[in-house]
Amino acid sequence: MTAQGVPLRRRVLVVILSVTALVVALFLVPLAVAVNLLYHDQTVAALQRDAAWVAAAVPDEPRVPLKLPTGLPGDLAIGGYSVRGTRVFGNGPGHSSLAASSNDGRVHDTVEAGFLAVSAPVPSDEGPALVIRVATPNSEVTERVHEAWLLMGGLALIVIALAAAAAVRQSARLAAPLERLTAAAQALGGGDFSVRASPSGLREADQAGQALESTARRLGDVLARERAFSADVSHQLRTGLTGLLLGLESSLSRPGADLASAVRTALARGERLQEVIDDLVRLSRDSRGPSERLDVAALMEELRQEWHGPLAEDGRRLTIAVEPALPPVTAQPAAVRQILRVLLDNALRHGQGEVTVTVADVGPGAAVEVGDHGPGVAEGVDPFVRSSGHSHGIGLALARSLAEAEGGRLVLSRIRPPLFSLLLPGDDI
Numbered sequence: 493m494t495a496q497g498v499p500l501r502r503r504v505l506v507v508i509l510s511v512t513a514l515v516v517a518l519f520l521v522p523l524a525v526a527v528n529l530l531y532h533d534q535t536v537a538a539l540q541r542d543a544a545w546v547a548a549a550v551p552d553e554p555r556v557p558l559k560l561p562t563g564l565p566g567d568l569a570i571g572g573y574s575v576r577g578t579r580v581f582g583n584g585p586g587h588s589s590l591a592a593s594s595n596d597g598r599v600h601d602t603v604e605a606g607f608l609a610v611s612a613p614v615p616s617d618e619g620p621a622l623v624i625r626v627a628t629p630n631s632e633v634t635e636r637v638h639e640a641w642l643l644m645g646g647l648a649l650i651v652i653a654l655a656a657a658a659a660v661r662q663s664a665r666l667a668a669p670l671e672r673l674t675a676a677a678q679a680l681g682g683g684d685f686s687v688r689a690s691p692s693g694l695r696e697a698d699q700a701g702q703a704l705e706s707t708a709r710r711l712g713d714v715l716a717r718e719r720a721f722s723a724d725v726s727h728q729l730r731t732g733l734t735g736l737l738l739g740l741e742s743s744l745s746r747p748g749a750d751l752a753s754a755v756r757t758a759l760a761r762g763e764r765l766q767e768v769i770d771d772l773v774r775l776s777r778d779s780r781g782p783s784e785r786l787d788v789a790a791l792m793e794e795l796r797q798e799w800h801g802p803l804a805e806d807g808r809r810l811t812i813a814v815e816p817a818l819p820p821v822t823a824q825p826a827a828v829r830q831i832l833r834v835l836l837d838n839a840l841r842h843g844q845g846e847v848t849v850t851v852a853d854v855g856p857g858a859a860v861e862v863g864d865h866g867p868g869v870a871e872g873v874d875p876f877v878r879s880s881g882h883s884h885g886i887g888l889a890l891a892r893s894l895a896e897a898e899g900g901r902l903v904l905s906r907i908r909p910p911l912f913s914l915l916l917p918g919d920d921i
Contacts, residue, residue: 500670501663508659509652516648527640535608535633536601539568543599543612543626546570550614550624569607569627575620584609584625591623603630669697676704685712736761764798770826786821786828786916788814788851788858794829795849799836803847806840814851820919821858823898828860828916831902834891835862835912842866843910857900857918861911868908875904 542564550572564570571582577592579585585605593600594611597620601610609627613620669692676687685708689701736758743754792812803810832849839847845865852859869875876892888902895902895914905913 500667504663504666505659509656512652512655516651520644520648524641528637531633531637539610539626540599543610543624547612547614547624567628571625573623573625588625591625594623595620606630608633669694673700673704680708786823786825788818795832802840809846811846812849815853818853818858821916822919823916827894827898831891831894831914834887838887839864858916860914863911865909868910
Protein backbone atom coordinates (compact mmCIF):
# COMPACT_ATOMS: atom_id res chain seq x y z
CA MET A 493 0.00 0.00 0.00
CA THR A 494 1.48 3.28 -1.15
CA ALA A 495 1.42 6.17 1.31
CA GLN A 496 -0.60 9.17 0.16
CA GLY A 497 0.22 12.82 0.73
CA VAL A 498 2.54 15.56 -0.37
CA PRO A 499 6.27 14.70 -0.29
CA LEU A 500 8.16 16.47 2.46
CA ARG A 501 10.60 18.09 0.04
CA ARG A 502 7.76 19.72 -1.89
CA ARG A 503 5.87 20.66 1.26
CA VAL A 504 8.90 22.36 2.82
CA LEU A 505 9.69 24.14 -0.46
CA VAL A 506 6.11 25.42 -0.84
CA VAL A 507 5.88 26.52 2.79
CA ILE A 508 9.20 28.40 2.76
CA LEU A 509 8.47 30.08 -0.57
CA SER A 510 4.93 30.99 0.50
CA VAL A 511 6.10 32.48 3.77
CA THR A 512 8.91 34.34 2.02
CA ALA A 513 6.59 35.73 -0.65
CA LEU A 514 4.09 36.80 1.99
CA VAL A 515 6.76 38.54 4.06
CA VAL A 516 8.20 40.25 0.97
CA ALA A 517 4.72 41.41 -0.07
CA LEU A 518 3.89 42.69 3.40
CA PHE A 519 7.14 44.64 3.42
CA LEU A 520 7.18 45.69 -0.23
CA VAL A 521 3.65 47.14 -0.58
CA PRO A 522 3.95 49.65 2.29
CA LEU A 523 7.46 50.48 1.13
CA ALA A 524 6.22 51.14 -2.42
CA VAL A 525 3.53 53.46 -1.06
CA ALA A 526 6.09 55.20 1.12
CA VAL A 527 8.48 55.66 -1.82
CA ASN A 528 5.68 57.16 -3.91
CA LEU A 529 4.80 59.62 -1.14
CA LEU A 530 8.47 60.37 -0.52
CA TYR A 531 9.24 61.25 -4.14
CA HIS A 532 6.04 63.32 -4.41
CA ASP A 533 6.81 65.25 -1.22
CA GLN A 534 10.43 65.80 -2.25
CA THR A 535 9.34 67.21 -5.62
CA VAL A 536 6.67 69.40 -4.04
CA ALA A 537 9.20 70.74 -1.51
CA ALA A 538 11.63 71.58 -4.31
CA LEU A 539 8.86 73.31 -6.31
CA GLN A 540 7.75 75.27 -3.25
CA ARG A 541 11.31 76.46 -2.73
CA ASP A 542 11.63 77.50 -6.37
CA ALA A 543 8.20 79.19 -6.35
CA ALA A 544 9.07 81.18 -3.22
CA TRP A 545 12.39 82.14 -4.79
CA VAL A 546 10.71 83.41 -7.97
CA ALA A 547 7.92 85.17 -6.02
CA ALA A 548 10.51 87.00 -3.95
CA ALA A 549 12.30 88.17 -7.11
CA VAL A 550 9.19 89.38 -8.99
CA PRO A 551 8.35 93.09 -8.50
CA ASP A 552 4.85 94.21 -7.60
CA GLU A 553 4.38 95.46 -11.19
CA PRO A 554 6.24 92.97 -13.34
CA ARG A 555 7.49 93.90 -16.74
CA VAL A 556 7.61 91.67 -19.75
CA PRO A 557 9.90 90.03 -20.43
CA LEU A 558 10.40 89.10 -16.78
CA LYS A 559 13.93 88.42 -15.65
CA LEU A 560 13.89 85.26 -13.54
CA PRO A 561 16.52 84.32 -10.96
CA THR A 562 19.42 82.27 -12.26
CA GLY A 563 20.07 78.69 -11.13
CA LEU A 564 16.53 77.37 -11.63
CA PRO A 565 16.12 73.88 -13.18
CA GLY A 566 15.63 74.06 -16.94
CA ASP A 567 12.58 71.74 -17.06
CA LEU A 568 10.40 73.99 -14.91
CA ALA A 569 7.33 75.72 -16.34
CA ILE A 570 7.15 79.10 -14.58
CA GLY A 571 4.26 81.48 -15.05
CA GLY A 572 2.64 84.51 -13.38
CA TYR A 573 -1.09 84.50 -12.73
CA SER A 574 -3.62 86.91 -11.40
CA VAL A 575 -5.48 86.03 -8.23
CA ARG A 576 -8.38 84.98 -10.50
CA GLY A 577 -6.16 82.36 -12.15
CA THR A 578 -5.53 84.11 -15.45
CA ARG A 579 -2.04 83.80 -16.84
CA VAL A 580 -0.23 87.15 -17.00
CA PHE A 581 3.17 86.00 -18.27
CA GLY A 582 5.39 82.93 -18.51
CA ASN A 583 4.53 79.32 -19.25
CA GLY A 584 1.51 77.35 -18.21
CA PRO A 585 -2.16 76.94 -18.98
CA GLY A 586 -4.22 80.07 -19.81
CA HIS A 587 -6.26 79.58 -16.68
CA SER A 588 -5.05 77.86 -13.50
CA SER A 589 -7.38 76.83 -10.70
CA LEU A 590 -4.28 76.19 -8.61
CA ALA A 591 -3.17 79.84 -9.00
CA ALA A 592 -6.66 81.08 -8.17
CA SER A 593 -6.60 79.06 -4.93
CA SER A 594 -3.57 81.05 -3.74
CA ASN A 595 -5.58 84.26 -3.41
CA ASP A 596 -5.74 83.32 0.28
CA GLY A 597 -2.05 84.19 0.55
CA ARG A 598 -0.83 80.56 1.05
CA VAL A 599 1.14 78.06 -1.03
CA HIS A 600 -0.81 75.25 -2.74
CA ASP A 601 0.15 72.21 -4.85
CA THR A 602 -1.67 69.76 -7.13
CA VAL A 603 -1.40 67.86 -10.40
CA GLU A 604 -2.71 70.13 -13.14
CA ALA A 605 -2.66 69.55 -16.90
CA GLY A 606 -0.17 66.70 -16.56
CA PHE A 607 2.18 68.77 -14.38
CA LEU A 608 2.90 68.67 -10.67
CA ALA A 609 2.48 72.36 -9.88
CA VAL A 610 2.96 74.66 -6.90
CA SER A 611 1.51 78.18 -6.58
CA ALA A 612 2.91 80.84 -4.30
CA PRO A 613 1.58 84.42 -3.94
CA VAL A 614 3.91 87.33 -4.55
CA PRO A 615 4.38 89.26 -1.30
CA SER A 616 2.64 92.65 -1.31
CA ASP A 617 1.67 95.21 1.30
CA GLU A 618 -1.84 95.41 -0.12
CA GLY A 619 -2.41 91.68 -0.32
CA PRO A 620 -1.66 89.18 -3.11
CA ALA A 621 -2.13 90.61 -6.58
CA LEU A 622 0.08 88.14 -8.46
CA VAL A 623 0.65 84.42 -8.06
CA ILE A 624 3.69 82.49 -9.27
CA ARG A 625 3.02 79.01 -10.61
CA VAL A 626 5.97 76.62 -10.88
CA ALA A 627 5.40 73.19 -12.40
CA THR A 628 7.37 70.10 -13.54
CA PRO A 629 6.09 67.22 -15.70
CA ASN A 630 4.32 64.68 -13.44
CA SER A 631 5.59 61.89 -15.72
CA GLU A 632 9.13 62.52 -14.46
CA VAL A 633 8.03 62.00 -10.86
CA THR A 634 6.08 58.88 -11.87
CA GLU A 635 9.09 57.58 -13.78
CA ARG A 636 11.31 57.99 -10.71
CA VAL A 637 8.74 56.13 -8.61
CA HIS A 638 8.50 53.32 -11.17
CA GLU A 639 12.28 53.01 -11.29
CA ALA A 640 12.35 52.69 -7.52
CA TRP A 641 9.56 50.10 -7.70
CA LEU A 642 11.46 48.14 -10.32
CA LEU A 643 14.54 48.18 -8.12
CA MET A 644 12.53 46.97 -5.14
CA GLY A 645 10.89 44.31 -7.31
CA GLY A 646 14.30 43.11 -8.46
CA LEU A 647 15.52 42.93 -4.89
CA ALA A 648 12.33 41.04 -3.97
CA LEU A 649 12.95 38.53 -6.76
CA ILE A 650 16.52 38.07 -5.54
CA VAL A 651 15.25 37.48 -2.01
CA ILE A 652 12.69 34.95 -3.27
CA ALA A 653 15.34 33.21 -5.38
CA LEU A 654 17.68 32.99 -2.39
CA ALA A 655 14.77 31.70 -0.30
CA ALA A 656 14.04 29.10 -2.98
CA ALA A 657 17.65 27.93 -2.93
CA ALA A 658 17.60 27.81 0.86
CA ALA A 659 14.24 25.98 0.73
CA VAL A 660 15.60 23.35 -1.66
CA ARG A 661 18.62 22.81 0.56
CA GLN A 662 16.58 22.77 3.76
CA SER A 663 13.94 20.45 2.32
CA ALA A 664 16.66 18.06 1.23
CA ARG A 665 18.28 18.31 4.66
CA LEU A 666 14.97 17.55 6.38
CA ALA A 667 13.75 14.90 3.97
CA ALA A 668 16.99 12.93 3.55
CA PRO A 669 17.08 11.59 7.15
CA LEU A 670 13.42 10.58 6.93
CA GLU A 671 14.03 8.89 3.59
CA ARG A 672 16.95 6.99 5.10
CA LEU A 673 14.76 6.05 8.08
CA THR A 674 12.07 4.82 5.69
CA ALA A 675 14.60 2.70 3.82
CA ALA A 676 15.94 1.35 7.11
CA ALA A 677 12.42 0.54 8.33
CA GLN A 678 11.68 -1.25 5.05
CA ALA A 679 14.92 -3.22 5.39
CA LEU A 680 13.98 -4.06 8.97
CA GLY A 681 10.57 -5.23 7.79
CA GLY A 682 12.36 -7.41 5.24
CA GLY A 683 14.34 -9.13 7.99
CA ASP A 684 17.57 -7.13 7.92
CA PHE A 685 18.35 -6.48 11.59
CA SER A 686 21.74 -4.93 10.85
CA VAL A 687 20.28 -1.56 9.81
CA ARG A 688 22.20 1.45 11.08
CA ALA A 689 21.01 5.06 10.93
CA SER A 690 23.73 7.52 9.99
CA PRO A 691 23.69 10.81 11.94
CA SER A 692 22.02 13.72 10.18
CA GLY A 693 22.58 16.60 12.60
CA LEU A 694 18.84 16.84 13.31
CA ARG A 695 18.19 15.82 16.90
CA GLU A 696 14.68 14.45 16.36
CA ALA A 697 15.69 12.46 13.26
CA ASP A 698 18.80 11.15 15.01
CA GLN A 699 16.70 10.11 18.02
CA ALA A 700 14.29 8.29 15.73
CA GLY A 701 17.23 6.63 13.96
CA GLN A 702 18.75 5.55 17.24
CA ALA A 703 15.40 4.16 18.38
CA LEU A 704 15.02 2.26 15.10
CA GLU A 705 18.58 0.96 15.35
CA SER A 706 18.00 -0.13 18.95
CA THR A 707 14.73 -1.80 17.94
CA ALA A 708 16.45 -3.63 15.09
CA ARG A 709 19.20 -4.79 17.43
CA ARG A 710 16.68 -6.01 20.02
CA LEU A 711 14.58 -7.77 17.39
CA GLY A 712 17.68 -9.42 16.00
CA ASP A 713 18.70 -10.59 19.45
CA VAL A 714 15.19 -11.84 20.19
CA LEU A 715 15.00 -13.70 16.88
CA ALA A 716 18.44 -15.22 17.44
CA ARG A 717 17.43 -16.30 20.94
CA GLU A 718 14.17 -17.73 19.63
CA ARG A 719 15.98 -19.72 16.95
CA ALA A 720 18.55 -20.94 19.45
CA PHE A 721 15.77 -21.73 21.91
CA SER A 722 13.93 -23.78 19.27
CA ALA A 723 17.08 -25.71 18.39
CA ASP A 724 17.92 -26.32 22.03
CA VAL A 725 14.38 -27.39 22.87
CA SER A 726 14.28 -29.85 19.99
CA HIS A 727 17.55 -31.36 21.19
CA GLN A 728 16.26 -31.55 24.74
CA LEU A 729 13.10 -33.30 23.64
CA ARG A 730 14.92 -35.66 21.33
CA THR A 731 17.26 -36.62 24.15
CA GLY A 732 14.38 -37.57 26.44
CA LEU A 733 12.52 -39.38 23.68
CA THR A 734 15.65 -41.27 22.68
CA GLY A 735 16.13 -42.47 26.26
CA LEU A 736 12.53 -43.65 26.44
CA LEU A 737 12.76 -45.53 23.12
CA LEU A 738 16.11 -47.10 23.98
CA GLY A 739 14.72 -48.33 27.28
CA LEU A 740 11.78 -49.99 25.54
CA GLU A 741 13.95 -51.51 22.81
CA SER A 742 16.37 -52.86 25.41
CA SER A 743 13.56 -54.52 27.32
CA LEU A 744 12.14 -56.08 24.18
CA SER A 745 15.51 -57.37 23.00
CA ARG A 746 16.39 -59.09 26.34
CA PRO A 747 14.89 -62.56 26.81
CA GLY A 748 12.92 -62.81 30.00
CA ALA A 749 12.94 -59.07 30.62
CA ASP A 750 10.42 -57.69 33.06
CA LEU A 751 8.16 -55.95 30.57
CA ALA A 752 5.87 -54.56 33.26
CA SER A 753 8.83 -52.82 34.89
CA ALA A 754 9.97 -51.57 31.49
CA VAL A 755 6.53 -50.17 30.80
CA ARG A 756 6.43 -48.46 34.19
CA THR A 757 9.87 -46.98 33.54
CA ALA A 758 8.75 -45.85 30.09
CA LEU A 759 5.61 -44.31 31.56
CA ALA A 760 7.68 -42.45 34.16
CA ARG A 761 10.00 -41.17 31.45
CA GLY A 762 7.03 -40.27 29.28
CA GLU A 763 5.46 -38.31 32.13
CA ARG A 764 8.75 -36.57 32.74
CA LEU A 765 9.01 -35.79 29.02
CA GLN A 766 5.44 -34.49 29.05
CA GLU A 767 6.32 -32.22 31.95
CA VAL A 768 9.39 -30.98 30.08
CA ILE A 769 7.23 -30.25 27.03
CA ASP A 770 4.67 -28.38 29.13
CA ASP A 771 7.39 -26.29 30.79
CA LEU A 772 9.09 -25.45 27.49
CA VAL A 773 5.82 -24.57 25.79
CA ARG A 774 4.90 -22.36 28.73
CA LEU A 775 8.29 -20.64 28.61
CA SER A 776 8.17 -20.12 24.86
CA ARG A 777 4.68 -18.60 25.04
CA ASP A 778 5.28 -16.50 28.14
CA SER A 779 9.01 -15.87 28.04
CA ARG A 780 8.51 -12.30 29.23
CA GLY A 781 5.75 -12.99 31.71
CA PRO A 782 6.01 -11.69 35.28
CA SER A 783 8.20 -13.73 37.59
CA GLU A 784 6.97 -15.00 40.93
CA ARG A 785 8.30 -15.94 44.32
CA LEU A 786 10.18 -19.22 43.96
CA ASP A 787 9.49 -21.98 46.50
CA VAL A 788 13.05 -23.29 46.76
CA ALA A 789 12.27 -26.08 49.23
CA ALA A 790 9.45 -27.49 47.12
CA LEU A 791 11.58 -27.35 43.99
CA MET A 792 14.46 -29.17 45.68
CA GLU A 793 12.12 -31.88 46.91
CA GLU A 794 10.76 -32.27 43.38
CA LEU A 795 14.30 -32.68 42.06
CA ARG A 796 15.10 -35.23 44.75
CA GLN A 797 12.15 -37.40 43.76
CA GLU A 798 12.88 -37.08 40.06
CA TRP A 799 16.65 -37.71 40.04
CA HIS A 800 17.29 -39.94 43.03
CA GLY A 801 16.16 -43.04 41.13
CA PRO A 802 18.18 -42.55 37.90
CA LEU A 803 21.34 -41.75 39.88
CA ALA A 804 20.81 -44.68 42.25
CA GLU A 805 20.46 -47.05 39.28
CA ASP A 806 23.94 -45.93 38.28
CA GLY A 807 25.23 -46.49 41.80
CA ARG A 808 25.56 -42.80 42.53
CA ARG A 809 24.30 -40.62 45.32
CA LEU A 810 22.31 -37.37 45.19
CA THR A 811 22.84 -34.86 48.01
CA ILE A 812 20.73 -31.72 48.28
CA ALA A 813 21.54 -29.04 50.87
CA VAL A 814 19.54 -25.84 51.37
CA GLU A 815 20.79 -23.10 53.67
CA PRO A 816 18.21 -21.82 56.14
CA ALA A 817 16.74 -18.30 55.94
CA LEU A 818 17.35 -17.83 52.24
CA PRO A 819 16.42 -14.42 50.77
CA PRO A 820 13.25 -14.36 48.64
CA VAL A 821 14.03 -15.41 45.07
CA THR A 822 12.07 -14.16 42.04
CA ALA A 823 11.93 -16.44 38.98
CA GLN A 824 9.58 -18.62 36.97
CA PRO A 825 9.56 -22.13 38.48
CA ALA A 826 9.33 -23.73 35.02
CA ALA A 827 12.52 -21.98 33.89
CA VAL A 828 14.50 -22.86 37.03
CA ARG A 829 13.22 -26.44 36.85
CA GLN A 830 14.43 -26.81 33.27
CA ILE A 831 17.83 -25.30 34.06
CA LEU A 832 18.39 -27.71 36.95
CA ARG A 833 17.18 -30.63 34.84
CA VAL A 834 19.80 -29.77 32.23
CA LEU A 835 22.53 -29.56 34.90
CA LEU A 836 21.50 -32.83 36.58
CA ASP A 837 21.13 -34.61 33.25
CA ASN A 838 24.59 -33.35 32.32
CA ALA A 839 25.98 -34.69 35.62
CA LEU A 840 24.23 -38.02 35.10
CA ARG A 841 25.51 -38.48 31.54
CA HIS A 842 29.00 -37.00 31.73
CA GLY A 843 29.86 -36.91 35.44
CA GLN A 844 31.00 -39.39 38.05
CA GLY A 845 30.47 -40.06 41.74
CA GLU A 846 28.19 -38.14 44.03
CA VAL A 847 26.06 -35.34 42.65
CA THR A 848 25.55 -32.39 44.98
CA VAL A 849 22.96 -29.61 44.78
CA THR A 850 23.56 -26.71 47.18
CA VAL A 851 21.38 -23.64 47.60
CA ALA A 852 23.22 -20.77 49.28
CA ASP A 853 22.56 -17.16 50.22
CA VAL A 854 24.51 -14.70 48.02
CA GLY A 855 23.27 -11.39 49.37
CA PRO A 856 20.44 -9.99 47.26
CA GLY A 857 19.67 -13.40 45.74
CA ALA A 858 20.47 -17.10 45.91
CA ALA A 859 22.92 -19.42 44.17
CA VAL A 860 22.11 -23.01 43.21
CA GLU A 861 25.31 -25.00 42.69
CA VAL A 862 25.34 -28.38 40.95
CA GLY A 863 28.56 -30.42 41.00
CA ASP A 864 29.90 -33.95 40.68
CA HIS A 865 33.28 -35.72 40.71
CA GLY A 866 33.66 -36.24 36.96
CA PRO A 867 36.53 -35.14 34.69
CA GLY A 868 34.83 -31.81 34.00
CA VAL A 869 35.31 -29.62 30.96
CA ALA A 870 38.39 -29.71 28.77
CA GLU A 871 40.69 -26.71 28.77
CA GLY A 872 39.78 -24.00 26.30
CA VAL A 873 36.27 -25.34 25.73
CA ASP A 874 33.19 -23.23 26.41
CA PRO A 875 30.52 -25.69 27.60
CA PHE A 876 27.75 -23.20 26.82
CA VAL A 877 28.53 -22.97 23.09
CA ARG A 878 26.60 -25.49 21.05
CA SER A 879 29.06 -25.43 18.15
CA SER A 880 32.07 -26.36 20.24
CA GLY A 881 31.82 -30.03 19.33
CA HIS A 882 31.15 -31.46 22.77
CA SER A 883 27.99 -33.41 23.44
CA HIS A 884 26.59 -31.37 26.33
CA GLY A 885 26.86 -27.87 24.82
CA ILE A 886 23.33 -27.71 23.42
CA GLY A 887 21.55 -28.39 26.70
CA LEU A 888 23.79 -26.01 28.63
CA ALA A 889 23.22 -23.31 26.00
CA LEU A 890 19.47 -23.69 26.56
CA ALA A 891 19.98 -23.53 30.34
CA ARG A 892 22.03 -20.33 30.07
CA SER A 893 19.46 -18.66 27.80
CA LEU A 894 16.69 -19.53 30.26
CA ALA A 895 18.75 -18.15 33.17
CA GLU A 896 19.41 -14.88 31.34
CA ALA A 897 15.70 -14.57 30.46
CA GLU A 898 14.97 -14.71 34.20
CA GLY A 899 17.50 -12.00 34.97
CA GLY A 900 19.98 -14.50 36.41
CA ARG A 901 23.27 -16.06 35.33
CA LEU A 902 24.57 -19.58 34.75
CA VAL A 903 28.34 -19.92 35.04
CA LEU A 904 30.94 -22.66 35.31
CA SER A 905 32.44 -21.92 38.71
CA ARG A 906 34.93 -24.78 38.66
CA ILE A 907 36.32 -26.72 35.70
CA ARG A 908 37.54 -29.87 37.45
CA PRO A 909 35.66 -31.39 39.16
CA PRO A 910 32.85 -29.49 37.46
CA LEU A 911 30.69 -27.08 39.44
CA PHE A 912 27.95 -25.05 37.79
CA SER A 913 26.39 -22.08 39.61
CA LEU A 914 22.93 -20.69 38.88
CA LEU A 915 22.58 -17.16 40.28
CA LEU A 916 18.97 -16.14 40.81
CA PRO A 917 17.83 -12.55 41.56
CA GLY A 918 16.05 -11.56 44.74
CA ASP A 919 12.83 -9.60 45.13
CA ASP A 920 14.62 -6.22 45.27
CA ILE A 921 16.45 -6.59 41.94
